[in-house]
Amino acid sequence: MGIALVKNNAFSTLLSSIASGATSLTVASGEGARFPTISSGNFFYATLINSSNQYEVVKVTARATDVFTILRGQDGTAASAYTAGDRIELRPTAALFDDKLSLGGGTLTGALAVPSGAITTQVPQVQEVVKKTGDTMSGTLIVPELRGPSNVINVPTGHKITTTGLGSVTGATVGSIVAPGMIIQTQTLFVDAVTTYSAAGAGGEAEISSFASSFTPKFSTSKVLIGWGLSGETSDGNTFHIKRNGTKIGINSTSSDYWSGWMPDFYDANAASTPQHRYMAYVDSPATTSAISYTFWFRTSGTAARTFYQNRAVNNTNAGAADYELVTSYLIIQEITQ
Numbered sequence: 001m002g003i004a005l006v007k008n009n010a011f012s013t014l015l016s017s018i019a020s021g022a023t024s025l026t027v028a029s030g031e032g033a034r035f036p037t038i039s040s041g042n043f044f045y046a047t048l049i050n051s052s053n054q055y056e057v058v059k060v061t062a063r064a065t066d067v068f069t070i071l072r073g074q075d076g077t078a079a080s081a082y083t084a085g086d087r088i089e090l091r092p093t094a095a096l097f098d099d100k101l102s103l104g105g106g107t108l109t110g111a112l113a114v115p116s117g118a119i120t121t122q123v124p125q126v127q128e129v130v131k132k133t134g135d136t137m138s139g140t141l142i143v144p145e146l147r148g149p150s151n152v153i154n155v156p157t158g159h160k161i162t163t164t165g166l167g168s169v170t171g172a173t174v175g176s177i178v179a180p181g182m183i184i185q186t187q188t189l190f191v192d193a194v195t196t197y198s199a200a201g202a203g204g205e206a207e208i209s210s211f212a213s214s215f216t217p218k219f220s221t222s223k224v225l226i227g228w229g230l231s232g233e234t235s236d237g238n239t240f241h242i243k244r245n246g247t248k249i250g251i252n253s254t255s256s257d258y259w260s261g262w263m264p265d266f267y268d269a270n271a272a273s274t275p276q277h278r279y280m281a282y283v284d285s286p287a288t289t290s291a292i293s294y295t296f297w298f299r300t301s302g303t304a305a306r307t308f309y310q311n312r313a314v315n316n317t318n319a320g321a322a323d324y325e326l327v328t329s330y331l332i333i334q335e336i337t338q
Contacts, residue, residue, distance in 0.1 A: 005036035005044040010090035014048075015066070020079045024069050025058075027088060032066035035090060045074065047091040048082050056080055057093055178219070182337045187215055189331040191311070194318040197298050198307045205241075205299040210310065215333050216291045224284040225334045228296055231327040232310040233275040238265040238302075242282055243295045250282050264301075272315045275325055294333065 012031035018024075025048075027035075036044045038060070046068070048056045056077045062069035072079035075095040146153065155161060178184060189211070197206040208230070217224060226242070240263050242249050266276050286292055298308040309316070316324035 002041040002043055004096050005038065005042050006096065007034070007036045007044075007090060010034045010036070010046075012088055014082055014084050014086050014088060017083045018081065020072070020081050022070075023072070024067060025082075025088070027066050027068070029066060032063060032068070035060070035063060035068075038063050044090065045093045045096050046070075047089050047093065048080075048086060049089065050080075050082055050086045054080060056082075057095065059095075178337050180338055183334050184218060184222075184337055185335045187213065187331075187333040189213060191329040191331070193310070194312045194326060195310045196307050197310065199238075199298055199300045199305065201300055201303045201305045203300065204305060205297050206308070208296045208298055208308070208310065210329070211296040211331050213294050213331060213333060214291050215294060215335075217286060217289055217335050219335075219337060220287050220289050221338045223336045223338060224286055224292075225281065225332075225336060226284060226294055227279065227281040227332045229277065229279050229330040229332075230296075230310070231275055231277045231329045232308055233271065233313050234265060234298075234308040235271045235306055235314075238306055238308070239263065239299050240265065240280065241297050241299060243293075243297065244284060244286065245293050246295075249284060273313045273324055275309070275311070275313045275316075275327055277327065296331075 012027035012034060015026040015028050035046070036042075038044070043059055043061045046058050046060050048058060056073060056079060057075040058068075059071040059074045060068045061071060075093050148154065191210045193210055195210060197208055199206040211228060211230075215224065230240075241251055263280050266278065284294075300306045307314075311327050311329055312318065312320075313324045316326070320326045
């Protein structure tokens with residue numbers, strides 16, 4: 001759409017008369033240089049004034065020395081005839097401020113700054129141009145950089161910054177305010193089902209399917225923190241491991257044998273009536289914005305087949321019994337920006 005150009009104290013007179021339908025005008029010899037130099041599709045607004053103070057705003061789209069190419073009747077004014085000697089000036093116009101403030105979704109380049117004392121000492125007053133008391137700027141103001149005094153931007157009490165989308169509404173455009181280390185989405189799963197998972201000996205494995213999850217990062221540079229709160233009981237000699245899209249991650253890579261896993265199970269003398277709670281966490285770097293399947297697996301590290309009893313003791317029943325606890329498990333996945 002081009003940039004609306006400005007220049008201080010630009011004025012001249014018409015060298016010759018123009019009709020109401022004219023698309024160019026010529027100013028007094030040598031005085032075109034008082035006005036902005038136009039390039040790359042830019043423009044400026046000028047105001048024509050006759051001896052009766054009738055005026056018209058024109059949009060100047062090209063200037064060749066003293067000859068201006070113009071679009072007539074801009075900013076709510078009507079095209080009229082003007083005579084030699086009538087004035088042409090670079091005045092503040094509503095159209096100029098609309099274009100400069102990007103009220104229709106344009107882009108404001110450079111830093112937008114309000115100098116100290118701008119309300120009383122700056123002309124034009126920056127705060128009145130950007131936001132006069134009681135008025136509301138409509139449309140989108142786009143700036144490449146936003147700064148505050150002493151490198152701090154304050155949000156007044158009672159106000160907040162909100163974003164659109166972030167996965168809360170299907171099909172919504174995602175927008176966010178992101179800084180390194182921020183958690184930008186969290187997914188949780190509560191599991192109270194009582195389930196058993198059996199794995200064959202010498203490396204047999206069983207997926208703890210109650211923890212199956214699909215997670216879609218918003219940024220390819222993010223870290224993904226996965227935490228399992230797993231309750232239940234099994235005999236000794238087992239490991240747990242994680243798979244991302246079916247591939248093991250986080251395992252001990254010094255050995256490919258079946259006892260090499262991600263995390264060992266607890267061991268205690270009572271492997272029949274005392275369920276335990278295990279919190280296990282892993283930080284992944286998936287480097288994708290596509291959906292990821294995270295699965296959690298129970299695996300024997302010995303030669304005998306073993307069973308994991310989720311949310312119950314080994315000697316319990318799924319319905320529960322006195323002195324045999326029934327408990328719960330959970331899953332939490334968080335995306336952390338870098």
